Amino acid sequence: MRRIRLLTAGESHGPGLIGIMEGMPAGMRVSTRLVDRDLKRRQHGYGSGKRMQIERDRVRWTAGIRYGRTLGSPIGFAVDNRDWENWTDRMSIEPIPAERRPKPITRARPGHIDLAGALKYDTDDVRDVLERASARSTAARVVAGALARQLLAACGVRIWSFVDQVGPIRAFPDAEDVLAVIPEGWVERDLADPTPLRCPDPEAERAMLAEVDAAREAGDSIGGSFVVVAEGTPIGLGSSSEWDTRLDGMLAGATMAIPGVKGVEIGMGFGVVDRRGSAVHDVVDAAAADWGRATNRAGGIEGGISNGEPIVVRAAQKPVSTLRSPLPSLDMVSGEPGRAHIERSDVTVLARAAIVGEAMVALVVADELLYSFGGDAMGDLRAAVTRRRRRTARPRR
Ligand code: EPS
Numbered sequence: 001m002r003r004i005r006l007l008t009a010g011e012s013h014g015p016g017l018i019g020i021m022e023g024m025p026a027g028m029r030v031s032t033r034l035v036d037r038d039l040k041r042r043q044h045g046y047g048s049g050k051r052m053q054i055e056r057d058r059v060r061w062t063a064g065i066r067y068g069r070t071l072g073s074p075i076g077f078a079v080d081n082r083d084w085e086n087w088t089d090r091m092s093i094e095p096i097p098a099e100r101r102p103k104p105i106t107r108a109r110p111g112h113i114d115l116a117g118a119l120k121y122d123t124d125d126v127r128d129v130l131e132r133a134s135a136r137s138t139a140a141r142v143v144a145g146a147l148a149r150q151l152l153a154a155c156g157v158r159i160w161s162f163v164d165q166v167g168p169i170r171a172f173p174d175a176e177d178v179l180a181v182i183p184e185g186w187v188e189r190d191l192a193d194p195t196p197l198r199c200p201d202p203e204a205e206r207a208m209l210a211e212v213d214a215a216r217e218a219g220d221s222i223g224g225s226f227v228v229v230a231e232g233t234p235i236g237l238g239s240s241s242e243w244d245t246r247l248d249g250m251l252a253g254a255t256m257a258i259p260g261v262k263g264v265e266i267g268m269g270f271g272v273v274d275r276r277g278s279a280v281h282d283v284v285d286a287a288a289a290d291w292g293r294a295t296n297r298a299g300g301i302e303g304g305i306s307n308g309e310p311i312v313v314r315a316a317q318k319p320v321s322t323l324r325s326p327l328p329s330l331d332m333v334s335g336e337p338g339r340a341h342i343e344r345s346d347v348t349v350l351a352r353a354a355i356v357g358e359a360m361v362a363l364v365v366a367d368e369l370l371y372s373f374g375g376d377a378m379g380d381l382r383a384a385v386t387r388r389r390r391r392t393a394r395p396r397r
Contacts, residue, residue: 002245003370004363006144012134013087016080019140021147023370024064026072027378028151035059035146037191038355039079042142045351046196047212047222049344051136054083059143072376075147079139091131105130107329109340111321115332124333126341135259135349138356145359148366154378155369155385157232159362160187161354163199164314166208166224167215171201176268177296179229179310198226198351216347219325223318226354228255228361230300230311234385235291235392237306237368246304247311247368254360255315258353263316267299282309291394308392313361317353320346 003023010017039057063076084091090102104125108114117129149159164171164178175181186200197212199205208224215222238247252264265271272280282293293309300311322345329340373388375381 001250001363001367004144004148004367006141006363008137008140008144010079010081010137010140011091011131012081012136013083013091013131014081014093015084016078017137017140018062018076018078019144020074020076021064021144022074023367024070024072024075024147024151025370025375025378025381026070028070028147028154030065030068030070030147031150032059032061034150035143038142038146038149038359039139041191041194042139042352042355044194045198045349046209047216047346047348047350048352049346051083051344054086056082057139059146070378077140077143079143081136090127104333105341105343106332106334107338107341108332109321109323109343110327110329111318114341118332126332130343133259135353135356138259138353138359141356141363142359145356145362148362149358151366151378151381152230152362152369155234155382156389157230157365157369158187159228159230159358159365160190161198161226161228161358162186162190163197163208163224163226163350163354166197166199166348166350167211167222169204169207169211171199171204178227179296179312194351196351198354212347215319216324220323221319221321221346222348223260223316223320224348224350225314225316226350226357228313228315228354228357230313230361230365233300233306233308233311233365234369234372234388235306235308236388237365237372238301238304240304247306247364248301248304250364250368251301251311251313251361254364255313255357258315258317258356258360260317260320260349260353261315262318265299265314266301267312268297269299269314272297289394291392311361311365313357315353315357317350320349 005022008019036058043052057079060078064073105127113129113133114126118126172178172181182200197208239245248266255264282295285292285294296309300309322343326340373381373384
């Protein structure tokens with residue numbers, strides 16, 4: 001990111017997660033309730049394991065906010081792990097006697113960081129690497145993303161998400177533009193009372209739930225995909241002047257950095273490969289009041305910059321790599337063949353990963369907004385965004 005710097009730390013079963021977010025303007029109203037709402041949304045979703053019944057994630061601010069507004073100084077925060085009290089031996093910060101230490105984990109799970117991580121960091125206990133690689137770390141990103149979301153909301157940008165595929169079941173399979181077929185009021189309903197998998201197509205969701213149950217019964221896990229949408233972005237975020245300033249590249253990188261994500265599409269993504277140009281590019285809708293397009297196959301980004309249409313990012317997430325019926329593994333110490341280690345886990349984390357997707361997209365879009373429009377103070381930023389919106393409005397004939 002170009003303006004915001006975010007640093008987080010914390011092991012899944014350690015005392016908690018912490019973060020420092022630097023680069024937010026002064027004078028932004030901070031709603032702790034809305035940050036906690038996103039933390040709670042990240043905990044919701046069918047297919048989650050027992051951990052989500054233990055945690056009640058809440059943000060604890062430690063710096064950068066006074067009287068409910070940002071100061072412009074680095075924002076410090078923490079999210080405590082309630083489960084820590086059950087792990088004080090296994091995750092002790094101080095050395096403990098050998099007899100109190102649990103057996104090291106030596107049989108790596110295919111798909112998880114275990115084997116490559118243990119070799120990289122020169123350890124015989126996979127726990128040393130799996131703790132930080134756990135998707136638990138995404139709670140800290142959701143706090144930062146919730147702050148970015150508040151900055152965006154003050155500038156007229158809204159971010160939301162939904163799950164569109166679980167295993168072989170795809171929502172709205174025939175829709176060219178999935179945003180056009182999402183039921184009216186779905187975003188508000190999702191915020192107030194999310195469905196088990198956060199899928200806007202009830203019929204598909206019923207089939208998805210059955211897929212999750214079948215995977216669970218088989219001791220297996222299941223993946224899928226989710227979509228994140230950023231609506232109301234001003235025209236011209238990102239740039240084509242260098243490869244690393246293109247908005248699509250930045251969004252893809254940030255979304256791909258969500259644990260388990262193996263693919264990212266912008267707009268119709270891989271769907272462009274078997275069509276001709278005339279069936280891909282989005283013409284301006286002559287009847288619209290603004291520069292709106294008749295279609296949005298580009299997913300709101302052309303030439304690496306936002307074009308004012310909704311930005312649409314779709315991510316493919318692999319099945320969770322801890323399997324109750326484990327895959328073969330080799331013991332890292334003895335070399336003996338066996339089955340991979342089993343750790344308490346989830347059958348799928350898709351509904352929750354989508355909330356992390358919102359956070360990553362919010363961070364990138366907020367960062368680009370700050371880069372383009374700057375402002376040490378919130379008022380400067382908002383004035384500059386309003387000026388851009390006026391300048392890029394379609395002239396009336
Ligand atoms: C997570 C906490 C973890 C897992 C999940 C994410 O809880 P547990 O204590 O049961 O490991 O639910 O972690 C993973 C999917 C993973 O691959 O490590 C959380 O808070 O999001």
